[in-house]
Amino acid sequence: MALDKYTIGQRYGTALLDLATEQGTIDAVYADVAALQQVFADTPTLAATLTNATLTLEQKQPILTSLQQGATDSVKNLIQMVFDYGRMNEMPFILAAFMQRYDQVNGIVHAKVTSAVALTTEQQQALSTQLATRLGAKQITIDNTVDEAVIGGVIVEANNLVIDGSIRSKLAQVRQLLLG
Template structure:
């Protein structure tokens, strides 16, 4: 039975995190993973190119070598193993699983905050402090999205939790009360 990309990502990403923890190189490996995530985000077809059978090994090797350049031994070995097993399409999932594990261990929560206008840095800091307390996190990283239909207030999405404090929602509630 073939494994899906998410399962493969979880297995390899967790294994890389556990190895980095054992070797005491988590932060260095994290930096490499973030750099690789950016490369795969900038070049979405990279995994397909390195997995595709139309290119020869000699044509693929320079690309792999450039990905490995400057990386820690653990990341170089991961790249080589994933390449050898023909799973380069799964690299974004592997990298995401590593980052997810890193965030979990370090108490980092990513929150998507939707507002009618962009939040100032002071507002983001205050919200981050409140969310950290509410969610029991050490650090909250906020990604602010502007949606004028919110009218006012905020919609916060973090840790599978949605807090809708928007005026749009309150108006909808008032409408429901009036319509009975």
């Protein structure tokens, strides 16, 4: 039975987090994973190139070497192992799983906040504090998106939870009550 990309990502990502925690290199590994994640995001064909059967190992080696350059030993070994097992297509899932587990362990929650106007720094800080209390998180990072259709208030999406405090939803509720 073949494993799906998500399962592979979870297994490798969790293993990398456990190894980095055990070695006390969690912050350095986090920085390397974030940088590697950006490389894969900026170069969507990278994984396909590294798994391309028509290219020789000698053609792939310079790419692999550049990915490993300056990385911690744990990340270098991860890159090499994933390459050796022919799983480079799963690397974005592995990196995402590591970041997700890192955030869970450190109490970090990423919230998407939609508002009618851009939130000020003070508003984001106040919302972050309220969300941290409500979600039991140590740190909240806010990605603010502007959508004038919200009219007022905010819609927060975080940890599979949606908090809709928008005027648009309040008007929709009133409309439903009136229409019976």
